Amino acid sequence: MTTETPNLPEYSVSEIANAVKRTVEDRFGLVHVRGEISGWKQAGSGHAYLCLKDESAVLDGVMWRGMVNGLRFRPEDGLEVIATGKLTTYPGRSKYQMVIERMEPAGVGALMALLEERKRKLAAEGLFDPKRKRPIPYLPEVIGVITSPTGAVIRDILHRLADRFPRQVLLWPVLVQGEGAAEQVANAVRGFNALEQGGPIPRPDVLIVARGGGSIEDLWAFNEEAVIRAVAESGIPVISAVGHETDTTLVDYASDRRAPTPTAAAEMAVPVKADLDYTVGQFGLRLERALFKGMERRSEAVKGLARGLPHPRHLLQLAEQRFDELSERLPKSLNNGLVVWRNRYERLGDRLAPRLLTQELRRSGERVERVSEGLTRVTSLRLRDEQRRLGEAVRMLETLSPYATVQRGYAVVRSRDGRVLTTAEAAQRAGALTLELRDGTVGVVVDGEPQAVAEGAPKQASAEVSSPAELPQTVQPKPRVSRPKPAAKELEKAGPVKDRQGSLF
Incomplete structure (x- = not known):
């Protein structure tokens, strides 16, 4: 038996699904949902898929790529957030979900928890180790500043540098808050490090990363990992000057020196020129006094030694007298020397006459002939003696041979x-x-047997x-x-x- 319902309209599945979709979107066109992120996943297209949950329910959510790129923090599982968007249905699965247009951490407490967790993670990697920090140059030639070109920070830094010690300043303009600020700051640090020494653009000797004060959300770009790692990897010493004295960001731990304000960063970068001039002047005066006193002591010592020396004029007089005597003896000595050398030359000339050389050669030839004749006689006698001994040995050999x-x-x-x-x-x-x-x-x-042989007869063997x-x-x-x-x-x-x-x- 069937029950007739003639007054109920008939709907298709698609009509029901579309009706539900319109009803949900009209009723929940813009909502704020507070929940904990679970299952955060970003696809290759850039869209993100997640779930928002509390103690008793789970809500699926999707966030399109443009909205994901605008986030000021990195979503993580377990982080409590406030998501703003609209509810809609997915007719193909009979599911409903939330299209999230904006998402923020649920209060300052959540951001601080995320900040502490990130701080522990980076500290465990050694990025905040004090041993990695390098000294700031005493008087840098070029200073690189990374900040907004329109804010009051750059004007304060330039004004303070002009008062203390004017230096060449290179500004790398960046966003200091909002979407893309962290990437621009990290790229600026790496860009300064990529400059070559002696290139067309001078390479800075020190970097200043600065911005004015603000809330934790405003300063969040300087807590991002990209900025922290870029500052830690920098080959140029970095001074961080983010916010006021009470503001602390993670870049302060990674930098080589933390300044409470941008103005204080300029003071750390260069000394006071007037103080330096005064110090150099004092050193000059001390050096001048030391030289003067040294010269005085040496002058007194020379004077004391001079009293024990004879007068220079007396020394010269003795030398002049000796010179006069030698001047008088010199011509005579030259003449006598010429006579002596002439006589020696004549005697040597007589000894080198050809007649004497011929006689010496003849005597040498006679000595050679006498030595040769004696050697020939000795050799002949030795040869005859050896031949005689050899003949006797041969005869002895023939006699004893079997x-x-x-x-x-x-x-x-x-x-x-x-x-x-x-x-x-x-x-x-x-x-x-x-x-x-x-x-x-x-x-x-x-x-047969051996026979006896008579005594005196020769023995024979049969x-x-x-x-x-x-x-x-x-x-x-x-x-x-x-x-x-x-x-x-x-x-x-x-x-x-x-x-x-x-x-x-």
């Missing part, structure tokens, strides 16, 4: 392994023997000469190569060894 004994009819008995045998017992044990004779060698075997083929197989000798010996006749034809030796000289 081959000379063999030539006279004797033989050398050896075993088949080449050992020389000198007793019958050794020959009996060897069995097979080799006899070295005058014209060659023969192999023999021992036959041996039978056999050819090598007739020897027993157990003692068949291996063929061996004998060193050839020169025949006696050939030695006799060659003559005595001393005649065959040849000259050694």
Whole structure:
């Protein structure tokens, strides 16, 4: 059973979604919402997406790129803010969200909490370390000032510099609050550092970052990380002069020197010229007095020493007298010297006559000939003596040589392994023997026991000469190569060894 509702209009899904959208936008066209940021995310297009939440609800939000670039602080998760914008719906998802046009921290307490958190973070990185701070030059040639060109700050700095010590000033105009102020200040610090020494634009010796007083929101640009890091990385010493004496920003911790006011920054940058002139003048007077006193002391010392010295005129008189005496002796000495040298020249000329040189050469030649003849006689005698000694040694060698004994009819008995045998017992044990004779060698075997030899008769060994083929197989000798010996006749034809030796000289 169906219930008829003829009085209710029929809507499509799109009509319902658009009706809800118009209703929400008309009812909440401009609202301020206080909440805590959660899930902050900035897309590549520059748009930001986030959620605003409190204890019991969550509201989605979107912030377009132009609005994000205008923020004076960096949104972070957990930061309580007040967002201004309008509520709308997203028909494709049946969701509602807030299009945020402006967003600020929820009061000074939130900004201070954000400031303390950022201060702890940068301090942990060492950007505020006192060891990094450099001294300010005593008298800089060029001073770079980073501030607004239209404010009273630059006029105060220039006026104070003119009163104390006029210096060349380079102004880099920047915004000191609002959108883009932090980026301009950071770029100005890096721009001054990028100038080359000796270039067309002089490089400053010291930088002054300054602006007048204001609220924490007005000074927030000098709490941004971009400015802090640029000041900490600067190769030029930086003096911060932001706000009044009671105002403190993070750039004061990163700079090399903090000034309570812009005017005080100008005073820190240069000394007072009048004081410097006075100090230099006092040093000049002290130097002049010291020189004068030193000259007085030295003058008195010279006078005291002068009293112990003879008068200069007396010294000159003695020298003049000595000069006169030498002047009179000089011509005589010159004449005497000429005579002496002339005589020596004549004597040397006689000694250098050609006749004397010829006689000396002849005597030297005779001495050389006598020495040569004596050397020849000594050499001949030494040579004959050595030849005689060599002939005696050759004759002794021929007498003691075993081959000379063999030539006279004797033989050398050896075993088949080449050992020389000198007793019958050794020959009996060897069995097979080799006899070295005058014209060659023969192999023999021992036959029977050694026989007794009558006293006075020559001892003989009973041996039978056999050819090598007739020897027993157990003692068949291996063929061996004998060193050839020169025949006696050939030695006799060659003559005595001393005649065959040849000259050694």
